[in-house]
Amino acid sequence: MLAPVVVGVDGSTESLAAAEWAAREAVRRDRPLRLLHVWDWHTRQGEGVPASATQRYLARQCLRRAEDRVRATCPDVRLYEQQIDGPATEALVKAAEQADLLVLGSRGLNGLAGFLVGSVALGVVAKARRPVVLVRADEDDGDEHLPTDDGASSTRTGCRDVVLGIDLNAPCDEVVAFAFQAARLRGARLRAVHAWHAPGPLGLGPGDIALVSERERADEWQDFLSAVLQPWHDKYADVRLVETVVEDRPGNTLMRAATGAGLLVVGHRLTERSFRPRIGPVTHAAIHRAGCPVAVVPHE
Structure with a gap:
């Protein structure tokens, strides 16, 4: 079975x-x-x-x-x-x-x-x-669908976006695959979102690309996101994909992106520690603050 x-x-x-x-x-x-x-x-x-x-x-x-x-x-x-x-x-x-x-x-x-x-x-x-x-308690079938032209709830309209929060410093296949599959099953658009930050005064931070202008750095991250997602978009060619990079904190970026979404997909890195497993701050924020259902996908 x-x-x-x-x-x-x-x-x-x-x-x-x-x-x-x-x-x-x-x-x-x-x-x-x-x-x-x-x-x-x-x-x-x-x-x-x-x-x-x-x-x-x-x-x-x-x-x-x-x-x-x-x-x-x-x-x-x-x-x-x-x-x-x-x-x-x-x-x-x-x-x-x-x-x-x-x-x-x-x-x-x-x-x-x-x-x-x-x-x-x-x-x-x-x-x-x-x-x-x-x-959440107030979730119903209509919340998965786009409102009608007059703003009313309906189950006959298309499905709301699936939002994927992706960390390009450590992209994970399991999380990306889950999001693409969820979007395909719903016939929904997939919005992939990555938040980046500029290097601090002491130099480059983890994952920062180079000491270049903010516009150039944003373009680099946008190209990197496209390169990471391209194999998955080829596999799920029927899924409409929107790729967004934002200079901001990941939690804030995801909460804005999840507003009006049908599903938010985030990852959770598993550890070998058997005592007191912990949830990362971005996933924790998504669980507590997102207004839509949140899918937490574990990965190594």
Whole structure:
């Protein structure tokens, strides 16, 4: 069987929105959808404590609500459900290993739960070796599509841009491939964005090209971006590509580019350190500040 799109559901509005988004993505990818509930999602009991009958009942209710929501909006998806024991972060990371991608809501039920679920989501992003997509509570099908001429939301218009944040100091094939595929599946335009900075007073910084004028340096970065993306554009010739380089901080540049986008794609470099995996500042900013779904693609 093809690896499924897996979505973690916990009963929150965020996880229900994530389930809808995951269902649409599963149909686009021609993959089955697995609704996954982790019993100790909110870490209310110790590791290894069996789920009670009440927990199992609530888990079934949670999965049923998610299934009803998915069936109502995406009836053609191939769907199945699963309940597993926690801890949540470890369970979701393990589930991601057998997934095409993992989808999570980006907030929880309330202030306390939101903090805990947010911590789970960040932990999963830091450790997962498969792409993870984070979806906010107010995301719906219309948000993936361009507005009509009068500004109204519609599901009949074309899809909004996919935005790729690319670091030309260390471009990564996995991240670029994910973005091109996402754009192709949607019939959307792909906007590839790189932020650069001029050398400081002490000389060239890492990745700076030369001590030349800002206009020349911008042109160099633009040429470099085109050269990096050309093989991928040749492979995905049907994808409309827009390449942009900006002199600014990467986080600010990505947030501006993601305004009005349908999906933001960023990378996350995996490390061999087993203690306290960390997320880079640009990816961290994207997760917390972007208004659209954010796909975090791991790479070595």
